[in-house]
């Protein structure tokens with residue numbers, strides 16, 4: 317394509333975009349920092365203390381679980397020659413259920429989950445759970461707070477390999493992280509809201525309050541999956557509080573980014589570097605992935621309670637449902653493996669721990685409400701996508717993340733996008749799959765944020 321033609325397209329699009337999107341200076345909406353999400357009768361009655369907490373696998377829960385694992389109805393055999401293409405391969409179920417019942421050591425796993433200090437504190441009527449790990453550092457090393465945010469179906473457990481790495485002094489860096497990793501309200505050990513309207517923006521408010529409670533008015537954020545969605549809102553609502561933002565699912569729905577994404581479909585070189593173009597285009601490939609792998613999202617976003625019944629009542633069902641997501645979002649082509657490639661980078665205990673976080677707390681249906689509360693028109697109407705944020709930001713873009721967005725588009729939202737790492741490996745669960753690479757990238761990012769703040773004082 318000739319330079320002239322290119323320039324012409326850019327000029328025309330620029331003018332159209334200017335008319336379409338100018339004149340509406342976005343204002344940051346106000347969210348009530350004291351909105352109450354617990355039972356009304358408890359208003360004003362909950363203390364603000366920070367209480368130590370321990371994960372407990374109750375005997376009665378284990379007994380009931382083992383009974384259910386043993387007494388499941390027969391599963392229909394998989395279709396001939398089919399691996400994970402139709403969902404979790406039922407031919408794989410028995411060995412997993414037997415392992416869970418007989419080999420998964422509940423005592424040991426409970427101790428494993430308790431390896432970090434856990435706490436709970438009441439915020440806006442919700443009993444919020446979090447892990448807090450302070451690093452041990454030499455005197456000249458600064459400790460900086462990092463709010464570390466998980467997603468679904470990962471749970472707090474997907475962060476377990478990264479937490480000790482992040483909270484350790486790393487050679488070559490003059491800082492180390494104090495990690496604060498909350499469970500999203502409704503997920504595992506954090507209490508769910510009792511009334512509708514508690515979505516990603518409202519969660520962002522809760523997390524901001526948590527950091528204030530812990531004494532941090534300035535901090536860094538790392539997020540993936542829903543953690544990234546919540547992080548996006550936090551950097552939008554609280555640009556003065558967030559010192560820097562690292563996301564391993566960096567995307568934006570900013571209308572200019574959407575427009576350029578469409579234009580790029582005709583001329584990718586306008587928006588994305590050549591060697592990364594196939595992560596974004598053709599758009600038909602992206603739509604196909606949406607149709608094939610995101611049915612769960614539509615279900616959670618519309619009727620979470622219904623699927624929640626089945627997942628709450630059957631550990632086999634919960635496991636199959638969760639594992640299928642781990643399989644396809646780690647590597648899309650693992651659907652052609654009979655075992656779903658589940659143990660490619662995770663152990664059996666890694667994955668069953670994640671399921672146990674939901675099962676032992678009976679929280680799968682309250683967790684998946686996040687889709688219904690966040691993906692609808694209610695949240696869209698706040699216009700948060702359109703509000704650019706000045707918070708220095710860094711994206712870790714793994715090769716097999718379902719969606720990729722080029723930095724040129726991300727900059728409409730993240731005006732100070734310091735850098736992106738386009739990794740040639742890894743899937744959706746970076747902290748869980750490649751904790752060392754993940755941690756190094758977070759350290760590099762925060763080093764760059766610090767330099768940016770030095771320069772922009």
Ligand SMILES: *[C@@H]1O[C@H](CO)[C@@H](O)[C@H](O)[C@H]1NC(C)=O
Pocket residue numbers: 421422423424
């Ligand atoms: C589970 O682990 C604990 C602690 O390591 C050990 O004492 C116990 O024997 C194990 N139980 C089984 C059934 O292997």
Ligand SMILES: *[C@@H]1O[C@H](CO)[C@@H](O)[C@H](O)[C@H]1NC(C)=O
Pocket residue numbers: 734735736737764
């Ligand atoms: C951004 O990342 C690239 C590739 O890793 C690297 O060469 C460059 O130095 C980075 N820039 C900054 C400001 O960190």
